[in-house]
Amino acid sequence: MNRTPPVIVGVVLVFASAWLGVAMYSYMTLGYLTSVPDKASDSTLPPALSGLADAGQRVFAAEGCAYCHTQQVRPASISGDIEKKLGSRRTVARDFLYQQPAAFGYLRIGPDLANYGLRAKDEAEVHRLLYQTGSAMPSYRYLYIVRPISGQQSAEALVGLRGSYSPPEGYEVVPTPEARALAAYLLSLKQDYSLPEAPLEKAK
Amino acid sequence: MSLGSSDTVENSGRWPEGWTDPLPRLLLWFSASAATWLVVGLALLIVAGVQVVNPAFLGGISFLTYGRLVPAGINALVYGWGSLAAVATILYLLSRLGGVTMPSGRLAYCALGAWNLALLLGLCAILAIGGNGLLLLELPPFANVTILLAYVAMAIWGYALFRGRRIPGVFASSWYLVAALLCFPWLVVTGNVLLVWLPIPGPAQAPVAAWFAGGMLNLWLAPVSLAAIFYIVPQVLGRRLAAYNLSQLGFWSFMLFAAWCGMGRMVGGPVPAWMASMGFVTSFLMMIPVLIAGVNVFGVLKGTSEWTLPLRHAAAGIGAFAGTYLLAAILAFPPVAGIFNFTDIAVAVGLLGLGGFVTLSLGGLIQFVLPQFERRDSLAEKLGSWHLWLTIIGVGGAVVCLVLGGILQGFAQSDPGIVFSHSVDYVMPFRFLALLGLLIFLAGAICLFLRVHRALVRHLITPP
Amino acid sequence: MSDPQRDSTSPQEALDLVELHATAAREPVKLWLLGVIMAVMFVGGMFLWANSGGFSSSVYDPARLAAGKDNGAPKPAPDPRMLSRRLYMQNCGACHQPNGMGIPGTYPPLVGSEWVLGQEWHGDNHLVRVVLHGLQGPITVEGRSFNNVMTPWGGVLKDDQIAAILTYVRSEWGNSAPPISKEFVAQVREETRERRAAWTQKELQEIPRQVSPPPLPEPTPPPTSSPSPVQSPPAA
Numbered sequence: 001m002n003r004t005p006p007v008i009v010g011v012v013l014v015f016a017s018a019w020l021g022v023a024m025y026s027y028m029t030l031g032y033l034t035s036v037p038d039k040a041s042d043s044t045l046p047p048a049l050s051g052l053a054d055a056g057q058r059v060f061a062a063e064g065c066a067y068c069h070t071q072q073v074r075p076a077s078i079s080g081d082i083e084k085k086l087g088s089r090r091t092v093a094r095d096f097l098y099q100q101p102a103a104f105g106y107l108r109i110g111p112d113l114a115n116y117g118l119r120a121k122d123e124a125e126v127h128r129l130l131y132q133t134g135s136a137m138p139s140y141r142y143l144y145i146v147r148p149i150s151g152q153q154s155a156e157a158l159v160g161l162r163g164s165y166s167p168p169e170g171y172e173v174v175p176t177p178e179a180r181a182l183a184a185y186l187l188s189l190k191q192d193y194s195l196p197e198a199p200l201e202k203a204k
Numbered sequence: 205m206s207l208g209s210s211d212t213v214e215n216s217g218r219w220p221e222g223w224t225d226p227l228p229r230l231l232l233w234f235s236a237s238a239a240t241w242l243v244v245g246l247a248l249l250i251v252a253g254v255q256v257v258n259p260a261f262l263g264g265i266s267f268l269t270y271g272r273l274v275p276a277g278i279n280a281l282v283y284g285w286g287s288l289a290a291v292a293t294i295l296y297l298l299s300r301l302g303g304v305t306m307p308s309g310r311l312a313y314c315a316l317g318a319w320n321l322a323l324l325l326g327l328c329a330i331l332a333i334g335g336n337g338l339l340l341l342e343l344p345p346f347a348n349v350t351i352l353l354a355y356v357a358m359a360i361w362g363y364a365l366f367r368g369r370r371i372p373g374v375f376a377s378s379w380y381l382v383a384a385l386l387c388f389p390w391l392v393v394t395g396n397v398l399l400v401w402l403p404i405p406g407p408a409q410a411p412v413a414a415w416f417a418g419g420m421l422n423l424w425l426a427p428v429s430l431a432a433i434f435y436i437v438p439q440v441l442g443r444r445l446a447a448y449n450l451s452q453l454g455f456w457s458f459m460l461f462a463a464w465c466g467m468g469r470m471v472g473g474p475v476p477a478w479m480a481s482m483g484f485v486t487s488f489l490m491m492i493p494v495l496i497a498g499v500n501v502f503g504v505l506k507g508t509s510e511w512t513l514p515l516r517h518a519a520a521g522i523g524a525f526a527g528t529y530l531l532a533a534i535l536a537f538p539p540v541a542g543i544f545n546f547t548d549i550a551v552a553v554g555l556l557g558l559g560g561f562v563t564l565s566l567g568g569l570i571q572f573v574l575p576q577f578e579r580r581d582s583l584a585e586k587l588g589s590w591h592l593w594l595t596i597i598g599v600g601g602a603v604v605c606l607v608l609g610g611i612l613q614g615f616a617q618s619d620p621g622i623v624f625s626h627s628v629d630y631v632m633p634f635r636f637l638a639l640l641g642l643l644i645f646l647a648g649a650i651c652l653f654l655r656v657h658r659a660l661v662r663h664l665i666t667p668p
Numbered sequence: 669m670s671d672p673q674r675d676s677t678s679p680q681e682a683l684d685l686v687e688l689h690a691t692a693a694r695e696p697v698k699l700w701l702l703g704v705i706m707a708v709m710f711v712g713g714m715f716l717w718a719n720s721g722g723f724s725s726s727v728y729d730p731a732r733l734a735a736g737k738d739n740g741a742p743k744p745a746p747d748p749r750m751l752s753r754r755l756y757m758q759n760c761g762a763c764h765q766p767n768g769m770g771i772p773g774t775y776p777p778l779v780g781s782e783w784v785l786g787q788e789w790h791g792d793n794h795l796v797r798v799v800l801h802g803l804q805g806p807i808t809v810e811g812r813s814f815n816n817v818m819t820p821w822g823g824v825l826k827d828d829q830i831a832a833i834l835t836y837v838r839s840e841w842g843n844s845a846p847p848i849s850k851e852f853v854a855q856v857r858e859e860t861r862e863r864r865a866a867w868t869q870k871e872l873q874e875i876p877r878q879v880s881p882p883p884l885p886e887p888t889p890p891p892t893s894s895p896s897p898v899q900s901p902p903a904a
Contacts, residue, residue: 007374011383011459015390015423018463022415022479023394029725030476031408062334064271070546074472075729079542080618092728093474096406101338101399104410104474108546108617109256111624136628138255138271141264197726301686375686438685448692450701457705477721477730485712492705538719 030093036196045193049098049185056185059178061101063140070105071114071189082201087115087191092198095191110137117190126183127158127175132165139165143179146171156180226309227299229663232577233313234292235570236660237320239653241284242563244327246646248277253639257632267331275335275342276327281558282340282420283351284323287388288316289566290428291355294362294381296573297435301378302369306361315354322350338399338409339417348396352389359385376451377431383459384431387423391416411467411475414483418466421557426462429521429565430497436518436568437501441510446503447496454496461486461493465529468536471545480538487536490529498526513588517568520596524560528553531607543618548631548638549610552603559599559645567591567652578659587655594648602641609634752836755829759821760837768841774816776809778837783809785838785845791877792848796856799830802866820866827853852880 035044049057060066073087081087091114096102105112120126130140144158149172157172167173175183194200252273254261262268295312299305306312326347335342343351362385366378395416398404404412434451438444445451467475467483501522505515531553534540544550571588578584609631616627721727757766763775770777782788783795800822805815821830831850838845 007379007382008386010456011379011386014456014459014463015387017460018415019390019394021464021482022467023398023412025725026408026411026475026479027398027404029408030411031405033405033407061337063269064275064335064337066337067271067274072473074542074545077542077729077731078472078538080620081542084618084620090472090728091474093407093410093476095474096409099406099409100403101336102406102409102413102474103337104413106339106414106469106546107548107550109628112546133259135625136256136259138259138269139263140269142266197728371686375689435685438688444685444688444692448689449695449697451689451693453697453705475728476725477719477727478716478723481716481719481721481730485716488715489709489712492708 033094033097035097036094038193045195046095046097046191047188047193049188052181052184053188054098054185055177056181056183056188057099057101057103059143059182060103060185063143063182065113066103066105068105068107068109068137069103069111069113070108071112072104073112073114073191076201081112086112088200089191089194089198090201091191092195094195094197110135113186113189114191115189117187118192120187123183123187124159126186127179128160130179130182131158131173132161132163134162140179141165143176143182144173145176146173148172225299225305226307226312227296227305228573228576230309230312231292231296231570231573232656232660232663234288234316235574235656237316238285238288238292238566239570239649239656241280241288241323242649243646243653245277245280245285246642246649248273248280250639250642250646252277253635253642257636257639272331272334275339276330279330279340279343280323280327282425283343284320286425286558286562286566287351287355288319289562289570290384290425291358291362293428293432293566293569294385295358295365296569297377297431298362298365298369298381301375301435302365303371304365304368306365312358312361315357318350319354322347322354336400338395338413340420341395341400341413341416345396345401348392348400352392355389355392359389375434376445376448376455377434379455380427380431380434380458383455384424384427387419387427391419391423407474410473411470411479414469414473414475415464415466418469419463421554421562422462422465423459425558425562426525427458429562430458430525432565432569433497433501433518433521433525436514436572437504439572440512440515440518441504441508443504445500446506447499450496451500454493454500457489457496458493461489465490465532465536468532468541469545469550471536471538471541484536484538484541487529487533490533494526494529497522513585513592514568514572516589516592517564517571520592521561521565521568524556524564524599527603528557528561531556544610544614547610547613547617548606548635549614552606552610555599555606556603559595560603563595563599563649564592567595570652570656574655574659577663578655579662584655584658587651587658591648591651591655594644594651598641598644598646598648600641602638602645605634605638605641609638748832749836752832753840755825755833756836756840759825760833763818764837768837768843772812774814776807776812776814779841779843781809783807784834785843786877786879789873789877791875792852792880793856793859793878794872794875795834796830796848796853796880797860797863797867797872797875799825799834800853800857800860801863804866804868807869817866822857827851827857846880846882848880849882 035046035048037043038045072091073081073089075090076082082089091104095114096104127144129135129137131144133139146167149157149170153172154174157174161167161173192200251262251268252270255263255270255273266272295306323343326343329344329347330342341348362381366382366385369378395412398412399409399416403409434445464482464486467479468487469483471480471484473480501518505519508515531549535544535549535553571591574588575584612634613627613631616622616630617624719730721730764770764778765775768778776783778784783790783798786792786795798818800820802820803818805817806813808814825833828850830853831848834853835847837843838847
């Protein structure tokens with residue numbers, strides 16, 4: 001008559017299987033991954049984030065960069081990522097060792113960023129992209145300050161701005177601490193080393 | 205359980221002495237909130253969509269950038285529209301299918317108020333200071349805790365209604381409702397604890413986050429929507445579902461595979477091989493419950509001439525259900541995922557699931573209950589059918605455009621000879637058309653909003 | 669055509685609905701449908717099994733071997749030839765050289781040596797004796813004479829290690845002679861139990877020539893003990 005227990009018990013068992021299999025399993029195995037020693041650089045891999053880059057990943061999360069940018073290079077067996085030089089090996093869980101949260105991303109409305117630090121020329125270029133974009137990305141102008149130049153122009157002022165983005169005469173555009181942190185984080189994104197579970201591959 | 209247990213079976217159609225059934229009115233209030241969030245969420249997402257087509261739109265305004273509008277919009281749709289409509293559906297259907305009701309809806313109204321307030325403040329927080337980058341966990345902790353507590357207050361009633369039911373059989377809808385009732389708190393607690401409050405190390409986050417985000421549709425909104433469809437169809441037609449003997453198989457296979465198929469998004473991603481394979485295989489095996497549900501519903505719809513509005517909703521909803529999981533299964537196939545996993549096709553899957561399947565099914569149930577509150581004039585009917593058709597056209601059109609654009613995008617992004625910005629240019633016309641589809645969908649949502657609020661106003665000014 | 673505005677306000681209708689379906693649920697399920705479902709699940713299960721990478725948390729590409737999983741996992745059986753080679757390099761290579769050519773005028777070559785290959789008057793028993801107890805020059809190898817001392821290895825290397833080294837030098841660098849079995853080494857060791865001094869060419873020439881019987885067909889277990897001479901205790 002009262003069939004409550006079978007349905008509820010069954011649902012709990014089914015849900016628990018996935019909960020144990022995904023959430024708890026990930027926590028107990030992937031959650032305990034550690035860095036691996038690297039003889040060449042006499043340090044450990046993946047390289048730890050600098051303090052500034054660590055702050056930058058929080059800006060990355062808050063500004064929702066991960067809604068448009070993935071940070072995962074897929075293996076050559078199923079995708080053209082490596083052939084397209086997005087990276088020299090697939091991304092594995094250990095690559096996110098120092099990321100909090102892990103910004104793996106679901107969509108590539110913008111390009112993959114797993115190895116952005118290898119592609120970017122310098123910090124000035126990153127700031128220029130964030131400020132005036134020049135692509136399908138919205139401008140992150142509000143992470144920068146336009147201020148009158150007092151005395152000499154600041155060393156970190158953005159150069160090479162075009163059109164409506166170039167500041168008026170006597171003014172300069174300087175990054176806020178958030179923008180500096182974000183740039184440091186973006187420049188730290190490099191997966192150019194081998195990990196035991198993911199050796200480097202060569203593009204064909 | 206004391207609910208109605210003193211009643212005899214002959215009495216099973218009526219409520220205990222002195223009780224008035226609060227549930228239709230509760231559903232009306234919940235629908236009003238939910239429809240409002242549907243409009244709000246869609247509007248936020250459309251503004252974000254305009255920025256994809258034209259990045260300069262509202263450029264440089266911190267609280268209106270794409271990266272904050274998208275989480276705000278998605279959370280409004282999932283926690284506002286989908287979840288509120290789902291909670292109301294659970295309570296309403298468990299009451300109907302059990303022949304019992306609640307003595308009072310006071311607790312539920314308090315919970316609804318708290319939920320709405322928490323969500324509103326949470327969305328403002330996302331827009332003001334940004335989210336945390338974890339899909340469907342962006343709401344600040346205070347909002348998530350409040351929503352969870354409000355949910356528990358209502359889920360207790362849901363469980364009481366189920367335990368106190370007065371008829372021996374259990375209809376398939378009840379299983380789905382009870383399953384969803386159990387899964388939502390478990391999912392939300394797991395996701396928030398493991399990813400936000402006491403975050404686990406980065407390497408373990410990707411599978412948990414993907415599983416959580418998938419679970420909010422697969423284990424929470426989808427079962428409730430299916431329950432609504434399975435309830436509406438035989439109710440309207442007065443005939444039983446076809447191949448109902450398969451329904452148990454359908455339910456258990458659905459639960460088993462839905463519990464895992466969120467991992468289908470991680471094919472090729474930073475998860476161990478077996479997790480990605482599990483994601484694909486379960487996404488593929490979702491075809492079993494999809495087939496069974498399709499046979500159940502379309503078998504009885506075949507040749508029918510009584511096409512009332514709720515029935516059309518249910519038929520379109522089950523079609524969107526099949527389309528969502530079929531598309532998701534194709535997308536999770538490893539060679540396909542390698543090319544298309546990060547393209548607009550993934551957006552299409554989410555839109556078809558949330559905008560098509562969930563919106564049509566739960567909207568169908570709302571419109572099934574609504575007529576008792578409104579003046580039966582042609583405007584109400586028109587608003588109802590506009591909602592249906594605008595939603596079908598808008599979501600359907602947007603999904604088709606996104607899939608076509610996504611195919612182009614996937615090939616362009618896999619071609620070493622095409623630079624990234626060109627792949628964006630190719631897909632832009634499709635995104636523009638999909639945005640028009642979203643606008644049509646928004647118009648449909650506004651129709652639902654108007655119909656529900658019109659009924660609410662009428663109900664408020666003319667006490668029964 | 670029913671009332672388009674029909675709604676579900678009557679709970680009785682819902683209850684009828686439940687009862688209507690309760691009987692339907694007891695109808696038997698079509699067997700072919702169950703068969704199809706089982707087949708689909710079977711295919712899914714096979715795919716999962718084939719692509720699970722052993723359900724290991726460190727395998728990302730099942731096609732590739734479980735890289736990085738070297739702790740605790742059983743290693744593939746080592747190549748016996750590689751172990752023999754290592755034994756030779758550690759114990760013999762210093763004098764006879766890694767390429768087996770020796771050092772002209774000082775250490776005789778092993779490549780093409782009649783001593784090694786068991787040609788002319790040299791038998792396998794002579795070769796084993798030399799290794800067990802050493803050799804005192806002068807000797808003649810490939811027509812050249814050497815006058816030096818080879819140290820005894822019988823106390824340092826075990827029978828199977830000596831057999832492995834000799835088999836190796838008889839089949840490496842272009843040499844091709846039958847292997848020496850460890851039983852044969854043990855037999856020679858037994859015959860010469862009393863011998864302490866190194867052999868001379870003259871002494872050896874007086875001993876009749878013997879040939880090692882081919883090794884037993886069982887897969888010769890590679891010498892697993894540490895090849896380091898220091899750690900190998902002499903037979904008590």
